[in-house]
Amino acid sequence: MTKKLILTAAGLLLFLLAALYAFRHQESMAESAAAPAPSGVVDSSACIAPKEFMKANHMRVLAEWRHSSVREGNRVWVAPDGRKIDKSLNTCLNCHSSNRMFCFNCHMYANVKPNCWNCHISPMEAP
């Protein structure tokens, strides 16, 4: 009986500590992200990586960009050739939105629904 009680108490304590840590972590993150981040140049003259790589990994690049720019405030992506590029969907869309169906052609065909357009305006909706 007492063993059970101690175990329950220990579990609760552990949970509390974890919760506290999580919230503290979040708060400190919020403070650091408040400062305006320096941004790179929107350079859409050439694709940031070879076509084959982008075909397989564009979602990872975008997710990494989102994470590091929104959570860590780092908006500059340095390409392997030294170009400094703004981590923004606009960097891609400046060129790729020339074809309104650029994203949707494949995404609809493969039936994959990205969550980009939950917040961003998609090329299909753009005027």
Place this chain on the structure above:
Amino acid sequence: MKKILMPLGMVTVLALVPFVGVQYAGLDYLFGVLIPYLAAAVFLFGFVFRMADWLRRPVPYNITTTCGQEKSLDWIRPNKIESPSNPFFAAVRVLSEVLLFRSLFRNTRAELRKGPDLVYGSNKWLWLGGLVFHWSLLVIVLRHARFFFVMVPGLAEALDQYDSFFDITLPSFYVTDALALSAATFLFVRRVADAKMRLISLPTDYFPLFLIGGIVVVGVLMRYIAKVDVMAVKDQMLRLMSFSFDPPGEIGALFYVHLFLVCMLLLYFPFSKLVHMGAIFLSPTRAMVNNSREKMHVNPWRQPMKFRTYREYEDEFREKMKKAKLPVEKE
């Protein structure tokens, strides 16, 4: 040990065959077009043949296995589901077995604990592991509809959405992938961990487990780590769906490993214990109605027998019996 290693080796070889064949010999037409058609045909015909064969078998006796009170007199309360007296409850019993593994839920385990007393206890781990395994596989199979149809059915789309509910990792993580893998691991460990289970387990028990595990592992690898061209995969699947014999496009060799293992599963299906998928619906002990007190069940095979009475015997041999001084009943 051999009966575990042999199926494992077989699955490994089966996985290596298409990899080598596509990567080094350029046999993508064989592995991408011919073998899938062959496997699908064998699966369909084999499965239908099996079912038709079992359906044609006569079931003359009322042989339901029950664990409840049969319907009899009005003042005895029957157990409607455990001892179904009409087709509706028989269907309920079969479906609860198929969908919820009702009989496994009652699984017990006997152990000798400290001393000579045999102890029986409830053991629901097999029920849980089996349920998770089968349901995950069903969801995974239905989810794959997105590769087979241009207009994806709503059910498959909804399953896809709920399956990637956690929305972590990219491409988003499917819960059923993890569940199927952990359940397959559990089912394997269950067979290996216990000496009694080890003894009664056969290579044919391990082989499908390894094969399905291999298919899931390769699928997960393809989705998250070693990417293949999804567009080309869908092109190829749509071509297969329209019975086209056009050669497939450029797809990674890993895809052919996945496809080939699935083809092997289809080929193996009608000839192995995996037919329990269809057989569970035909099992007479489970699908029959238990109405042996309501209705007379006559053995339809009973032929009118020819008897020969002692009187007839004596009529034939009376004279000879008298000569031999044997007693006769009629002079």
